[in-house]
Amino acid sequence: MVKWRGRRQSKNVEDRRGAAAAGGAGILIMLIRFIVGRFGIRGIVLLGIVGAGLYFAGVNPMALLQQQTAPPQAAAPADDDTSQFIRVILAETEEVWSQQFQLVGQDYPEPTLVLFSGGVNSACGYASSAVGPFYCPGDQKLYLDTGFFAELAQRFGAPGDFAAAYVIAHEVGHHIQTVTGTSAQVRAAQQGARSEAESNEIQVRMELQADCYSGIWAHHADRTSGILDEGDIEEGLRAAEAIGDDTLQRNAGRRVTPESFTHGTSAQRQEWFVRGYRTGEVGSCDTFSTQQL
Ligand SMILES: [Zn+2]
Structure with a gap:
């Protein structure tokens, strides 16, 4: 269990649960x-x-x-456990990444996290809960449907609050990639790709780097802030395993086709998370120049 109670909560959370996203x-x-x-x-x-x-x-x-402007369902209370937990995890990522940015003499531009239920409008268009958590580079916001945590536990068999924290830290990883210019380079490389398989391979490297960044957060959360407890890292590894492309395809009863992967295999996702976790260093997350993922 993540020891999150009583810790600083991020102010960068927009709670849009219960708000109407549609017209x-x-x-x-x-x-x-x-x-x-x-x-x-x-x-x-x-x-x-x-x-x-x-x-x-x-x-x-x-x-x-x-x-009628609001849907008839009641809005979730703004200070429920789930949203408090999310605010604490986001605050912890702010600590870790502002330190990392300071090391290279830069200020960390903190992202906003939007909590939603059902569907949400972002600079990346309308998204329903079905797409899962995502980061939109257009408005530099993380979008999170808290229902995903229940799904992680029930459908993917990866329960536990650290699994949820791992997912948040992964999306923050995409924010890091955006503000450092990596995302733009990746998009350009994908535009020059000769096939969908090649474009997907670049995408996999991008996702594995976000997993590694999630591991960096876990390293500092564990060593510096002491928010982690025994068993938390195992929970994160179980989550990484559950959402690997090969596992997802197999569990859906489909043939495993590596050329269609966009996030990497279970083993790769675990490997890169662990790399970040062991070293706590951005330099260990260079998924783009390595031959062997
Ligand atoms: Zn991702």
Whole structure:
């Protein structure tokens, strides 16, 4: 168990859970889903009767729906355990990376983490929870649906709060790649790639570096801040194993095709996380010039 209680919480968290990400149509769908979920098929009939009643009374029911700005589900409390935990982990990554940037005489531009539920609008477009956690270079924000943590435990068999921390630190890794210019170089290299397989291979190197950066965070969290407990690193390794491309393809009953990999095998993800964890040094995360990943 990560010893996170009582520690500094990052201020760079935007809590958009319970906020409507979609427009009028999305709200209408959510409202109908809510009513059907609550009252079953009778809800539809009820909706029809109410709508017809309003219509005959001279009120346009659609106009009423369009005025509704928030979905009927209750927003999660802003200070629940999950969001507090996330704020602490983000704060810990801020400590580690501002130190690393200081070593080369630079200021660390802290990213914002957006908590959402259902779907979210970002500079990278609209994303539903199904895409999993992601980092958008366009607005330099991390997007996280807290439901993913439950999924990590149930679907991928990688429970534990450190598994969640590993994922956050991995997305922060993409932020590091963006502000250091690595991401732009990777995009350029991908544009010059002769095949999708070649482009994917570059992508794998990028993802493994983010895993290594996650390991760097774990190194300092363990040695310097002492937030980690026994068994936490094992949890992280289990998470890295669970989300390796070969394991994901195998578990989905598909043929394992290395040329389609975008994140690396389970073994590679573990290997690069461990490299960062052992050394705690950015220099050990050069996934781009190594022959053997
Ligand atoms: Zn990634």
